[in-house]
Amino acid sequence: MSKKEISICWLRRDLRLEDHAALYHALKAPYPVLLLFIFDTKILDKLDNKTDPRLAFIHDTVHQLHTELQSLGSSILVKYGSPEAAWQEVLKTYQVKSVFTNQDYEPYAKERDDALAEYLSSEGISFKSFKDQVIFEKEEITKADGKPYTVFTPYFRQWQQKLNDFYVKEYPVKKYLNNLLQIGPLNIPTLEHMGFERSAMKFPSEDFAAKLQGYEERRDFPADDATTHIGLHLRFGTISIRHAAREALKQKADKWLSELAWRDFYMMILWHFPHTTNQSFKPAYDNIKWRNDEQEFKAWCEGMTGYPIVDAGMRQLNQTGYMHNRVRMIVGSFLTKHLLIDWRWGEAYFAEKLLDYEMASNVGGWQWACGCGNDAAPYFRVFNPELQTKKFDPDFKYINKWLPEYQQKKHVQPIVDHAFARERILKVFKEALAS
Template identity: 65%
Template sequence: MSKKNNVQPISICWLRRDLRLEDHAALYHALKSGYPVLAVFIFDPNILDRLENKKDARVDFIHQQLVKLNQQLTEKGSQLLVKFQTPQKAWEEIIGDFEIKAVYTNHDYEPYARKRDQQIADFLTQNGIAFHTYKDQVVFDKGEVQKADGTPYTVFTPYYKQWRLKLNPFYLKPYPTAKYFKNLYQISEPSEKEKCSLPSLEAIGFSSSGAKFPPVNFKEKLDGYEKYRDYPAKNATTKLGLHLRFGTVSIREVVSEALSQKADKWVSELAWREFYMMILWHFPKTVNSSFKPDYDKINWRNNEKEFELWCKGQTGYPLVDAGMRELNATGFMHNRVRMVVASFLCKHLLIDWRWGEAYFAEKLLDYEQASNVGGWQWACGSGNDAAPYFRVFNPELQLKKFDPKMEYVFKWAPEYKSALLPIPIVEHEFARKRVLEVYKKALNEKAS
């Protein structure tokens, strides 16, 4: 380990899914710790190495946010320390360079993150450094909303009822970090500035995606959200998922605004996000296994050619094709369309939900493991509180109902304007009968 920069004891705020300085739980507690606070971010090769696209827009977005954060910190006499190493190696270096009293960070609920945090907590504790974590990316987490007997809800409606009953201004009160920015660690030595320099995208193995990221402008979208949210041709959704995913906006601010505008439907959508995070926390096996075990007995066809056509948006079903083209081009897909394309993959094509979940994980800007896994298992029928297995979305009826003038379809799949329409890769009634037979066989099988 290198020689410590100085012997001044400090606290560290480890940023991950919370790339902002305002209303930030861990940063607030760190700034009140009595020691100067240095902000740290770690580019983790364990995560980055799994990304095949080296122009991944999410990495680009993170890097852009770090540049902004670094500018904000520099204006306050501090700087952001960024590492490009495994968390273990990064922390070995950091504790070698600084005299650290405690590390402050916010909870993460995904299985990899939980394992990582436990390893780092153990390592820091062994070195006499306290490790503190806080709730920040949700209003209620883990066991805060649960049944009377202390077990987790597995059905959304009663969960949401309790979620709303429990909700009060205390849980939405912002953390006043700005009052304590004077407690940020001040960096003046050239050697320290050099150590804190932010690596370029290229230095971590990526390059600019050229993507256009949606702004945080949800406030003006809430008024018409409930009325128009299911119509993909209308610009009626907030596209806030990316910012919630990386914590560039506070969930407390978001929920407070929604309540003030009486945007109840949008509040319930935010609660779905927390419901799925709670499910992932209590049932981490659902990342790879069906919540309802019998669904893992389904005899999937898993036709690779048909999967490729689905990925490219070449199924012959206008709404499915438009949705997949939008996803591939922008990293976004309208939520109503997400349900249709997911149901189509699992039920029309009888392709394992895990294939679709992995493809969305690769493409979605707003990818969150809990919501993605939960949404795919809902569409498949294998999840908790899922759509019943016999509910098979009819893509044509969905099109007539939610894109009757085909504005959305024509934007993303213009070939449907022509007289010679693409031929569907499977006929709806045939697919419906087939999937019901396959599902029934699997679900009626008794464990041997």
């Protein structure tokens, strides 16, 4: 039991030691720093899949951090339980003077952090939170009247104008690592202890830089696999967003940089409009009379709709925890517009399956596909899966890879006719928006 005065750096979505805002500030403060990670049962208890690969990824990454810290004479304190219980245990064991962490913009995280800040304050402990997972946050980019942008293009214009070396500069954490608390190795709970088993799913590499050059020309062609697969690493902070932006600027990968700006945009929208997690940004769209046919939803989930590009995308998702971005738009449009199934059903399915699931981008993407979000595709824009295939998978390479029965001409018949579905959705959406 240590009663030495210390600071805690609480890791959440920032599982790395380099270019890390909260860790940098903690190490520069007067007290030695102990890193903390909590396997939060309030999140884990909601996971039905006991081989959820994301948990294995986090667990592996925490072990890597533990190894790195041991080489520096330190360790990482890992707790399993609710944040409230974990923090009570921490404060009983250590004399904590300050807590440093990075900002999280999701509604649950905001409530959790507000409650913790209040609790720590009552114990005479300071709670300091820093921007780390985005380039610009909250009110850093607003309209002239101080209100948040709700359309991406003018937001991005100002995002680009404001972007300079200051905002992407690396935090020089290495200089201050000698201020880590010197402590022997601490125990890490096993996956089995937490009621989970290891998944066999493979994780994408952290090496994204090599893919930036061909990104703009080939990003829409799913068979090329020309995207970076960086989403998982940004989601859990194994790569710094500033490092990603620096690399994009260095290579003049403007289109890819704009994708990082979309991520900032959706984080900002979620911060200002937290109701959008389960309500349409455009309230009139909550009047839509969804069909919500459970059998059709099951067919969509399993990649059995009879539309090859849709089914290939769903098979890719189910097998790898990833789906190409162009295909995400196609399957999202198909679920909401061809099948008239509530976008929230699709959003929840993606939340369960995507390795790179991020609430802000996922909710934003689904509302965009449905037409009910800010800066969304208009409701009367209904992707034609066959035309999308001709344009982006003309040789059926992507479809044949994920849907081998298509090549053997054994694929199921379409569950709905495109022309019929388009007429139906226009009628239903018009009625909802007129009411």
